[in-house]
Amino acid sequence: MTYPVVRMDFSDEIVLDGSVEAIQSTIISSPDVNNSTIIYMIEDGTMVEAGDTVCILENQQLTDQLETVERLYEVYKAELNKGLADLELQYALLEAQVRNNETQMAISNLDSLQLKYYTPSQRRIAEIRLEMANIESRKLKKKLEALEKINNSELRKMELYIQQADILLQSIKDQLKQLVLITPKSGLALRGESDTGEGKIQEGEEAYPRKPLIIIPDPSQVRIKIQATETAYKRLSVGQKVEYSFDAMPGNYAQGSIAMKSPRVYTLSRNSRVKFFDVLATVDSSLQIPSAGLSANCRVFLNYLPDTVAVPIISVFQEDSINVV
Incomplete structure (x- = not known):
């Protein structure tokens, strides 16, 4: 079996999951009152008008x-x-x-x-x-x-x-x-993250004082929050270029770069042992600005070598601690 050896541009890439979030958002938080329970909350992703009731709390x-x-x-x-x-x-x-x-x-x-x-x-x-x-x-x-x-x-x-x-x-x-929360502006209403670590806030949960309950993002400026495993997190660096695609917007592509790596580690569920880190990336250009809340496929370019000789990995051997072809 033979493989042709050619000169080409080499790119080391990794694809990670992410989500679109607004840089600026209107956050509707619970009041500074203890022992309140959520009895009504507007569905996640609902378009609201200024003055609409988005959440009702109960405090016995x-x-x-x-x-x-x-x-x-x-x-x-x-x-x-x-x-x-x-x-x-x-x-x-x-x-x-x-x-x-x-x-x-x-x-x-x-x-x-x-x-x-x-x-x-x-x-x-x-x-x-x-x-x-x-x-x-x-x-x-x-x-x-x-x-x-x-x-x-x-x-x-x-x-x-x-x-x-x-x-x-x-x-x-x-x-x-x-305890009756009313939105001050129109837009897409998104539920906040649950303290249980299992997705979005749900009715019946306790609303701690000043807890973000509803988020209305500003659609004019967005960024991408990349969800990276511990292994992928170690390979990422600030400044690396990223290319995005969106399942909900076929044909729409965007480009940006990694802006910040969060040191906070978390798991997707209580019993999970897989650790994740949040990585924030910019959206510098796009065919169409993606909406906050959409999922994003993030192709991160870890290393790029133009005009280099590339050979199949199967043809690389080690002799006397030296890699040879």
């Missing part, structure tokens, strides 16, 4: 707090109304006593006009009654003043309780309102 703890505070709010309002009614009653009773005392004083004053006709003992009794009426009048006025101060203090306390409950009530309602 906040719901229970809302019911408790609403009950307290109603109790405080009822106690305030009762306090106002009691105050009005006490004022009415004291004012009746004041008017009765004023009547007694008026009668005593009329009697004082006849003091000159009284005997000394009768005059003394009338003077004592008048003095007693004056004392009672002063006592009633002090009671009114004290009652006003005490009740104003109690009413002010109840009003503060109501204000605090109202503030807390509004705060809980605001937090519950944040």
Whole structure:
């Protein structure tokens, strides 16, 4: 068996899987609230309009707090109304006593006009009654003043309780309102990655505070995230040229280069022993800008030698630690 030996351009290549992602994206994250559960999420890859609801969370703890505070709010309002009614009653009773005392004083004053006709003992009794009426009048006025101060203090306390409950009530309602996530812009809505390590986020999962739930990419600028095994990762270097093709866009090709190698290692499932690394590559030119979320076939050019002699590997032998043809 013979093989022709010719001069040709030699290219060492490796083909890896990747996906298109936007360089700039609008990220809709869960609010800064603990113990929230996803009960609704828009399907991955759905086109949305600004103002659409893309995710709804449930927080039973906040719901229970809302019911408790609403009950307290109603109790405080009822106690305030009762306090106002009691105050009005006490004022009415004291004012009746004041008017009765004023009547007694008026009668005593009329009697004082006849003091000159009284005997000394009768005059003394009338003077004592008048003095007693004056004392009672002063006592009633002090009671009114004290009652006003005490009740104003109690009413002010109840009003503060109501204000605090109202503030807390509004705060809980605001937090519950944040559990309904609305997109601020139109575009392609993509679900975030699940914390379970098994694909996209699903309904029923817990939404930790500030967790990215929905991503709306900007389609004008994209890059490729290459999924490299540990063996392939070691052969890749920043600056190596890459050529892309897309199964969802037949005939569309793009070119770029490796821009960054992430040191973070991960597996595709919990029980898998195969380690992967993310490698980011640029898209410098393309027939048509690919859409974020599409899968990409990435041909990485590891080494390129122009105009060299290439021989089949089957014809290479080793003699005295030297490769010979």
